[in-house]
Amino acid sequence: MKRYSEFMFGDMLLIYFLDEKECMSMTLVPAGMKEQVLCKEYRAEPLVQLHAVGDPLPNGYGNGHTLACTPATEALTFVSQERDGNAVVTTVADGKGRTVRHRVRWEEGLEALTVCCEFENTGDRLIVLDLLSSVNLSGVTPFTPGDAAGALYLHRIRSMWSAEGRLQTESTEAAMLERSWTGHALRVCRFGQTGSMPVRDFFPFAALEDRKAGVTWAVQLACPSSWQMEIRRRDDCLNLMASVADGDFGHWRKTVRPGKMFMTPEATVTCGKGGVDEVSQRLLTVQRRNMPRPGRELPAMFNEYCSTWGNPTHENLRQIAECLQGRGMEFLVIDAGWYRKAGGGWSDCGGDWLPEEKEMFPEGLKATADMIRAYGMTPGLWFEPETCAKDSELFRREELLLKRDGVVIDTDNRRFLDMRKEETHAYLEERVIGLLRQCGFGYIKIDYNDCIGIGCDDPDGLGEGLRQNMQGTLRFFRRLREAIPELWIENCASGGHRLEPSLMAVSDMASFSDAHECPEIPIIAAALHRVILPAQSQIWAVLQAGDSLRRINYSLINTFLGVMCLSGDVIHLSEEQWAKVTEGIAFYRQVRGIIRDGVSTFHGDVSESWRHPEGWQAVVRTCGEGTLAVIHTFGGTHPDRIAIPVRGEKILRVMCSEGNAVSLADGVLTVELEAEFEAVAVHLK
Numbered sequence: 001m002k003r004y005s006e007f008m009f010g011d012m013l014l015i016y017f018l019d020e021k022e023c024m025s026m027t028l029v030p031a032g033m034k035e036q037v038l039c040k041e042y043r044a045e046p047l048v049q050l051h052a053v054g055d056p057l058p059n060g061y062g063n064g065h066t067l068a069c070t071p072a073t074e075a076l077t078f079v080s081q082e083r084d085g086n087a088v089v090t091t092v093a094d095g096k097g098r099t100v101r102h103r104v105r106w107e108e109g110l111e112a113l114t115v116c117c118e119f120e121n122t123g124d125r126l127i128v129l130d131l132l133s134s135v136n137l138s139g140v141t142p143f144t145p146g147d148a149a150g151a152l153y154l155h156r157i158r159s160m161w162s163a164e165g166r167l168q169t170e171s172t173e174a175a176m177l178e179r180s181w182t183g184h185a186l187r188v189c190r191f192g193q194t195g196s197m198p199v200r201d202f203f204p205f206a207a208l209e210d211r212k213a214g215v216t217w218a219v220q221l222a223c224p225s226s227w228q229m230e231i232r233r234r235d236d237c238l239n240l241m242a243s244v245a246d247g248d249f250g251h252w253r254k255t256v257r258p259g260k261m262f263m264t265p266e267a268t269v270t271c272g273k274g275g276v277d278e279v280s281q282r283l284l285t286v287q288r289r290n291m292p293r294p295g296r297e298l299p300a301m302f303n304e305y306c307s308t309w310g311n312p313t314h315e316n317l318r319q320i321a322e323c324l325q326g327r328g329m330e331f332l333v334i335d336a337g338w339y340r341k342a343g344g345g346w347s348d349c350g351g352d353w354l355p356e357e358k359e360m361f362p363e364g365l366k367a368t369a370d371m372i373r374a375y376g377m378t379p380g381l382w383f384e385p386e387t388c389a390k391d392s393e394l395f396r397r398e399e400l401l402l403k404r405d406g407v408v409i410d411t412d413n414r415r416f417l418d419m420r421k422e423e424t425h426a427y428l429e430e431r432v433i434g435l436l437r438q439c440g441f442g443y444i445k446i447d448y449n450d451c452i453g454i455g456c457d458d459p460d461g462l463g464e465g466l467r468q469n470m471q472g473t474l475r476f477f478r479r480l481r482e483a484i485p486e487l488w489i490e491n492c493a494s495g496g497h498r499l500e501p502s503l504m505a506v507s508d509m510a511s512f513s514d515a516h517e518c519p520e521i522p523i524i525a526a527a528l529h530r531v532i533l534p535a536q537s538q539i540w541a542v543l544q545a546g547d548s549l550r551r552i553n554y555s556l557i558n559t560f561l562g563v564m565c566l567s568g569d570v571i572h573l574s575e576e577q578w579a580k581v582t583e584g585i586a587f588y589r590q591v592r593g594i595i596r597d598g599v600s601t602f603h604g605d606v607s608e609s610w611r612h613p614e615g616w617q618a619v620v621r622t623c624g625e626g627t628l629a630v631i632h633t634f635g636g637t638h639p640d641r642i643a644i645p646v647r648g649e650k651i652l653r654v655m656c657s658e659g660n661a662v663s664l665a666d667g668v669l670t671v672e673l674e675a676e677f678e679a680v681a682v683h684l685k
Contacts, residue, residue, distance in 0.1 A: 001025075001042060005081060007088055009106040009113060012271060016090065017044050017139075019437075022077040024092060026102075027139035028113070028214060028271045034288050035177075037142045037247050044138040044236040046073050048092055048117055049241055051131040053253065060186035066230055067131040069186060069494040070477045076100060097123015097258075100132075108241040110289060111282035112270035118263050121136070121256045128460075129254045130247030134221060140238040143213035144186040147179050147236045152435065154231060155207040155218075155276040156191065157531055157657045159199040162515040163610055164496035165527030167276070172208075172238065175231070176492030183235045192228030194250050196470060197497035203531050204500055205283075206231065207276045208238055213244070215271060216279040222501035223265040225470040226250035226455070226463055242267045245463060251454055252463030268501065280530040281599050285295055287533050290505040292481065292489075298535060298563050299488075300585055302377075303445070304337035306516055306542045306567035310346040313360045314368045321375040323571045328585045331443050331488070332372045340556045344391050348413065351388025351395060354430040355360065366439040373440070380443030380488070386473060387414045387450065400424050402456040402469065414450045417474025420465075428476060433483045442486060445511075446477070448493040477506035480493050490538065495525075499532050509563050512537045516567070517544075519677060520556075520610040522632045525561035526602065534598040537562035541584075545572040550678055553657035554583030557679035560595065560630050561619060564588045587655045591628045591683050598623035603644045614638075616673065622647050627684040629669055635676050643670045648684030656680040 004018040018024050021484035021679040025044035026155040048066040056071050057063040075094040082089050086106045091196065092097040103120040115135040118239060122608060142669050144151045172178060177187050193201050204221035214624045219242050221227050226245035230236055244265060245252055256262050270282040302324055308316055312334050320561055321332055337346035340356050355365040372379040378383045388394040388401075390413050400423060401408050402416040409416055417424050436444060455462025456469060480487060490500055495514030504510060510532065512522045525539050539562040541555035559565065564585070604617030614636030627648045646669045655664050658674035664681055671680055 001329055007083065009086065012113070012319060014088070014113065014478070014599040016081070019044070021074070021436065022326075023074060024078045025088060025138045026136070027142065027268060028137060028217065028411075030271060030273055034084075036213070038145060039678065040142060040145070040236050042139070042235040044237070044658060045069065045136055045232070045239040046076060046092075047090060047102050047136060048076055048130060049073050049100065049133040049136050049243070050076060050100065050119070050129070051246070053128040053130055053147065058186060060184055060234065061187035062188060064248065065190060066187040066232065066341065067184070067248055068133070068230060068232065068241060070587055074453055079622045088504075093122070094671040096126065097121055097129065107289065109285070111285045112268045114266050114286060115269055116264050116266045118261055119256060120261045120610055121258050124258050126255055126257045126621060129256060129262065131243065132262065132264055133218060133241050133243045133603040135269055136239060136294065137217065137219065137240045137269060138239045140208050140217055140240065141210040141213060141215070142173050142237070143215060144210055148210060148212070149173070151210050151305055152238065152484050153209045153211060154189065157203040157205050159201065159203055159496065161341065161494055161497070162513055162518065164199065164499065164513050164524055165203070165531060166610070167527060167530065169276070176570060177231060177233050177238065179233055179235055180520070187233040189231045190228060190249065192226065192245055192249060194226040194245060195549050196225065196466065197448070197451045197455050197502040198224050198227065200451060200497050204229070204242070206242070207279060208240060209275055214273055215277055217271045218269070218276070218279045219285055220283050220501060221265055222267070222505070223465045224474060224500060224502050225497070226252065227265070240455070244467060247463070251461055252467065253461045255460050265502070271425040277530065277602050279579040284533055286500055287504060290501070291533070291536065292506070292508055298596050299330040299562065300564045300588060301331035301333065302329045302566045303333040303335055303447060303540070304567065306540070307569060308337070310337035310340075314363065314371070317368055318371060319571050321372050321377065324377065325375045327582065328589060329377055329566070331380050332377040332384065333443055333445055334368070335382040335445065336447070338381070341391060348389045348391040350384050351392030353383065355437060365435070369441055371438040373447055379440070380445060381436065381441045382445045382447060383432055384447045384449060385428050385476065386417050386419060389413055396554065400427065402452060404453070404462065409452060409456060411450045416452050418456075419469045419476060424472075425476065425479070433480065436484060436487065443488040443490070444480065445492055448498065474502060474506060496528070499528065504532060504536055509536045509537065509538045512539050516540050517542045519634065520613055521558045522561060522630070523606060523610050523613060523617065524680070525558060526617060529561070529600040529602075529619065534562045534600070538565045540565050541566055543568040543570055543573060543577070543581065544571045545574070545577075547577070549576065550657040550675065552580050553584070553655070554578055554632070554677055554679045556581065557630060557632070557655060557681045559584075560588060560591060560628065562595065562679050582630065583655060587653060587681060587683070590653065591626070594621055594623045594626045594628045599630070604641075616642065618642065618644050620644060620646055625685055629682040629684070631671055631680040631682075633673050633676055638673055641670060643668050646684055650685050651682060653683040654680065
């Protein structure tokens with residue numbers, strides 16, 4: 001195996017290797033550590049992993065664990081490599097009709113590369129793919145000798161409803177990725193997600209850390225449907241692959257006819273010095289580039305769901321708007337229930353999207369939107385446009401609904417629109433886009449509260465049906481922005497089930513979680529700093545008249561970990577409570593540039609239980625000369641005083657509820673902690 005080419009992209013060095021069989025592979029190292037790369041004895045995996053129906057399956061006990069590492073992959077040999085500015089295109093082919101163009105792209109200022117593969121059928125027979133990698137990174141680790149025993153750690157990020165973003169770290173030994181004594185047996189750790197909620201179990205993220213060398217490699221996949229990642233090993237180095245969920249894992253097959261092509265989802269890849277907390281921030285530079293409104297000020301907003309609990313009316317919205325007038329709220333969003341039918345529950349009526357005008361909006365929904373604008377806020381409206389519930393007319397229009405095995409997919413009270421069909425998009429153009437335009441809404445909250453599952457009927461199978469359907473969802477998001485350019489779009493899926501890069505790229509922000517009033521809100525919000533931008537992470541502060549000032553302070557400071565969204569019983573707050581809320585809004589407006597553009601570091605000691613949290617945490621976010629420190633205590637014991645490193649010479653502002661003593665000396669911020677479930681925010685310069 002010899003080095004074929006090297007490319008410097010920012011502070012990363014991309015290295016391509018070519019072996020004696022003309023198979024090409026790729027690795028990535030920090031540019032400043034080039035001289036520390038060891039000449040290790042290992043066989044790098046090929047640049048592209050591919051499998052088609054009828055190909056031999058892997059040996060080494062891999063069959064059933066992976067579709068990679070087969071003769072089909074080994075047959076893809078080097079054809080050419082071209083560099084065009086900051087892009088590298090490497091072509092491999094098997095001489096029998098399978099040609100793959102492996103594309104790597106970088107942009108000035110980014111700290112990660114984007115990688116994808118384009119398969120072309122250059123033969124005269126159709127090919128049915130059931131695996132095609134987006135990226136396959138080999139040679140981890142090139143810095144620690146031998147099999148790097150005790151040095152390598154795998155980081156994954158777990159997600160469940162109202163518990164998004166938990167970092168899971170284990171040694172490669174604990175993950176059963178230690179090489180076998182002969183190197184014959186293929187070690188595989190495969191994980192991912194099947195269905196239309198792409199972060200329902202794991203985020204499409206993985207990182208491998210060499211703790212002896214102090215280097216971490218990380219990959220994130222932009223895929224709104226089923227996906228998978230694999231970490232594989234035979235010898236002294238690991239390989240990391242990301243792809244659409246393959247035929248084994250996600251029932252995916254794709255027929256590619258002669259002359260036709262298929263493009264994989266895009267993966268983001270980086271490496272850098274430090275651990276997962278540091279290197280995850282590098283991946284987010286690509287998400288920042290993809291933000292629809294990267295330079296806009298972060299709004300402060302209000303969503304009425306935890307005020308009316310699914311029963312918004314013109315009158316109660318008028319009371320809320322009147323209460324909020326002049327308090328710095330830029331959006332007032334009407335959440336679920338505005339379409340409720342007489343005698344029915346709002347959760348059973350979604351799909352027809354016709355405002356209830358007899359009791360709820362007697363002057364029409366437009367009059368309510370106009371009223372909100374008259375109070376100085378932009379009106380927003382909630383939809384769940386890709387589904388329908390049992391009391392809707394749409395529930396019975398089976399020609400517009402997804403099917404599996406010829407039967408409509410029904411999860412007890414939800415059916416799913418077929419987003420591949422033009423008739424579906426025409427329906428949504430009328431009922432969703434038409435209503436937004438007619439009433440003058442400037443914000444849409446797109447919710448999604450169930451999962452299609454493994455897939456839907458398609459000639460190529462369930463997995464490809466699902467993939468195409470979710471591409472239809474992306475198309476709908478793009479159409480919304482095209483039809484109403486000023487519209488702000490919120491990505492919600494029972495809170496945070498869709499926090500993946502392709503949907504984030506078509507959304508202004510996302511609901512971070514459904515943990516609306518839970519004590520673990522700051523834990524979830526902080527954890528998400530590793531996988532989405534705080535500038536796109538909408539954090540709720542639900543304010544109730546019975547809340548203590550400590551609780552209100554805690555809730556407000558939670559929102560400094562993302563975009564501020566208030567909700568709750570604001571019309572009954574006392575003057576003292578409103579004084580604290582006003583302080584919080586003013587503080588947020590002062591630091592929102594740091595929230596939008598900064599980089600996060602993490603401190604603290606939090607219990608394994610998030611539902612019953614103990615300990616403390618601090619997130620320090622720095623941007624230029626500005627620093628924001630957000631500190632929370634939880635239950636149980638915690639230090640009386642914490643000292644955390646910060647950048648800054650002066651404390652500009654402190655927000656707390658317990659009169660906490662705060663000081664700064666020699667780059668160390670010291671905060672006295674006074675009570676359980678308290679929060680302190682410090683703005684420094």
